[in-house]
Amino acid sequence: MRRFHVFGFDVRDFVWTFVMYGLTLTAVAMLLWPLLTVFGNGLQVLSWDFLLASPEDAGRSGGIAPILVSTLGIVLVSLTAALPLAFGVAVMLTEGFNPAGWPATILRCSLDILAGIPSVVFGLFGLSLFCRQLELGYSILAGGLTLACMILPTLARSLAFSLESAGVAHRAGGAALGLSKQSVLWHVMVPVALPGICAGVVLALTRALAETAVLLFTSGYSDRMPESVLDSGRSVSVHIYDLSTNVPGGTPNAYGSALALLLLLALLSFTVHALTRWMQRRMTGNTTRSL
């Protein structure tokens, strides 16, 4: 191989290494820039008062209390709707269907397609089915149900994964004791896989919290305190969008809301990591650790 040496020094290697580290540094700077901007600008606004007050003057002043409540409502509705479906899908994929048979294949394919659908298409679907056909209007319920469709693949995959990683030994042990398949599942597999299941739920929660496009035209714009799930309610992400594009002078409070959202997501991600570590410890067992 030809080499470009100057006084025994490989110039080509040096240049490529330099380019590679240069690009990495650029990328790191680009990734850090928005995060630091949000922290810098958000910290000036964020306080307990900001979290507990109502927005005033279209959100330029005041806080985000009703918006946090609406967000919580939307996320809870979506989890309540998506969790049973995801559990059913996960159980049928891991225990019910033969993994190579056609029902399992169709189910897996439909999840894969669902995971790839752009969020704005979910918004169209939600508007058409929940808001118009089922006459829920722009409401927390409609927004939450649309989000449920969106987080279903994430949730179902992580539930299926944690049930699978609960292992053959537990399943075989249960079966050897003469338990029925559903008893093994309910009394052995689910408790063993519980940390993983919780991690999946929290992961789905972060996806739901981060979503904006779906909610723009399903859950509405109202920034008042919602009284029921049939009220229109604005999520934090929609609030950030509205303040930064439609409200001149709304940027400082948009940054405050963005920081609140980021901190919440960070807290949830930390929970996912902790739960996953717990799950791994549980799966590998304490005996191997003490060796």
Added chain:
Amino acid sequence: MTLLTDEVVAKVHPTKLRGWAFWSAMSMLALLGAAIVFLIVAFLLSESFPLIAQGGPIRFFTDEGWWPRDASFNMTPMVLASLYLTIGALVVATPLSLAISLVTTFKAPARLAHVLHNLVELSAAVPTVVYGLWGVSSIVPIVNIWSPPGASLLAGVLIVALMIIPTITVLTQSALQTVPTAYVQGATALGVSTSQTLLRIVIPAARQGIFSAMVLGAARAIGETMVVLMVCGNIVQVPTSLFDPVRALTANIALEMPYAMGDHRASLFVAGLLMLLLVSALVAVGEWVGMRQRKMIS
């Protein structure tokens, strides 16, 4: 013979019944979960079909312009804007992602690699609307100094690129990890320099995985709504320079859906259908190539 006493039968039956109820409930739930995709496609088709039937699908590329009130639905400028944004974002994001992946997988000490990995994961979790907010208040003013109005194709490209860097990096990292260590060790033993090992051996061995990462990144970029809605200026036109404001197909849906009626509304569902087809095709190609990478190596 005495095993099947009435007592035993009475004990067995409720269990069987409960098992039957449990499994049918689970099957129903799974069926409903699988049905959502079909429901979405059905709704998009039924809402857009009246308009497609009126003039055939070609009209969305041959009408005079995008004047939905005068029944003129030419989506070409918006489709082109979406394509330019996606290609631009890929051009910016791929070298950066590849560099981070190579550094974290092969060069950096474990602790630095861990920090970089966490940064990438953290960025992947940032909501796109936050990137949009940052773009509107940081990038758009900078582009504006350079060439007004600032809200432009360029701003969109840069921020969408930033948004897909985590996606491409994570997938590229896992592609690089499939390259057998023996390749690297063999090259090192032959005295090949590190950079040449990476360029001539590792990248070619992982090329399918890297391609798959790019395609899946493109799928994310083209389906992205919030960032392009906030920083691209939202003017329906075929851009002639990087500084022209554009409106992407997804941004158009989000902008006009709240007030669209009749045929206008149907045309937005046509756009949604187009988006669904494009993204599904990209994801299918990406996953297929990615699977070939994993099979080829193992």
